[in-house]
Amino acid sequence: MPALLRIVCDNTGMRFAAVARVTDGTWTACAVEDGIDFGLLPGGQLDVHTTLCKEARAARQPVVFDHASEDPTYRDHHTPRIYGIESYISVPIIRPDGEYFGNLCAIDPRPNMVSGVKTVAMFQSFAELIGRQLALEQRREATEVALLDARQTAELREQFIAVLGHDLRNPLASVGAIGEILVRRPEPDVAKYGDRLRANTRRMSKLIDDVLDLARGRMGSGIGVCIEAVAQLEAALRDVVAELRDSHPQWHIRETYRMRGHVECDLGRVQQLLSNLVGNAFAYGDPARPVVVEATLDAEWLEIGVRNWGEPIPPANLEKIFEPYWRPAQSKPGGGLGLGLHICSQIVKAHGGTLHVSSSRESGTCFTARLPARRGSTAIA
Structure with missing residues (x-):
């Protein structure tokens, strides 16, 4: 001015x-x-x-x-x-x-x-310019206020989710303990209900873990990891697959491991990564065909791949599947919250790696996580 x-x-x-x-x-x-x-x-x-x-x-x-x-x-x-x-x-x-x-x-x-006409016209043009600038400033200020309100609302929502998830753990643990007691009862019907209760408790616990991971990532700088040298990673990954196989007996899982040496990673998070990827394969794969798990470790890279043979992911969805709360339109009711793949991407990011997906009718849908085997390595997309 x-x-x-x-x-x-x-x-x-x-x-x-x-x-x-x-x-x-x-x-x-x-x-x-x-x-x-x-x-x-x-x-x-x-x-x-x-x-x-x-x-x-x-x-x-x-x-x-x-x-x-x-x-x-x-x-x-x-x-x-x-x-x-x-x-x-x-x-x-x-x-x-x-x-x-x-x-x-x-x-x-x-x-x-x-x-003079020219002078008056100049003043009128400048006055119009000032009026337009004032309107732009007013809209900008309104947008900034709206963004600030939205940011504060989002922060409050994430805090609420974190507190809610934390407070749900204790009552859920009590429900799980009741399920364990019922499973040990000699009456077949009671044991069956106990087993169902225990399965639902595990599923609810998994949902709470996902929500808490999302809240931590949103309120901080991403999912936290504790990097340590892991010598028996293959056995830890086999344990994850065995647990999933026991809880989903209708699915056939085919495993291949080529593991040499140790890897520097957060073992619990890598197990969570594999569990989420296999769970996603169960949700969208073809039960008539196996879920394929392949893990390779060499001196430089840990690579974990999970393939299923369900309907191919439309190209327009490939960029969306790692977004939180996103689920395809054809998802079955009663599924997850749409956080599993997002958390996978955050785990890989926290390790300095990459997560890639490819999908076609001929080759199936394959998620491939590539993590540096040693701290200081740089992931190549």
Whole structure:
């Protein structure tokens, strides 16, 4: 705004220019270019009744004169007399929505030719530009406020989810303990219900773990990992597959391991990664065909791949499947929360690795996680 006011003065010869916020009862300077020591600073106010901006506001038309003492309309007007001015121009500033804001005005104690068509047109163009800029600033401020509100709401939601997930653990542990007691009962029906209760408890515990992992990642810098040297990773991965095989006896899982040496990783998180990938294969694969698990470890990389033979993932969905809470439209009711693959991606990211998916009818759907075997290695996408 100061640069615009300097342009106004340079092009008209006027030595004072201002942008003023004008209401029915106030006149407040927003920006000032003062070459006559008028003494008005931004934020300063004048009695609106002593100005001509009130007339410009009422008519929404420019008020302009070149030589007040010789002008038949303004030679007896109180404004030139009060402020000792001879030349004057004031143009209304109107926002694009039609709301009146104030005036772009210029004054000088000396006579000056400001009533020419080109000069008035220049002032009107600048006033329109200021009105549009004000509207942009207003929208920007509204957007920033909305974003801040949304961010605060999101943080509160993540905190609520974290607290809720934490508080659900104790009652769920009690339910699981009851299931364990019922499984040991000699009555077949009671043991069957106990087994069902135990399975549902495991599923609910898995959902709580996923929600807590998401909340931790959102409120911090991602999923935390504790990197340690693991020498028996193959046995740990086989344990995960064995547990999944026991809980999903209708599925056939085919395993292949080529593991040499040790890997520096968070063992629990790598097991969680494999469990989530196999669980996803169960959710979307073809039960008539096996789920294939392949794990390879060499001096540089740990690579874990899980393949299923369900319907191929549409290309448009390949970029979405790692987003939290996202589930394809054809998902069965009662499935997970849509967090499993997102958490997999965060686990891999925390290890400095990559997670890739390919999907076709001929080759099936394969998720491949590639993690550096040693800290300091750089993952290559």
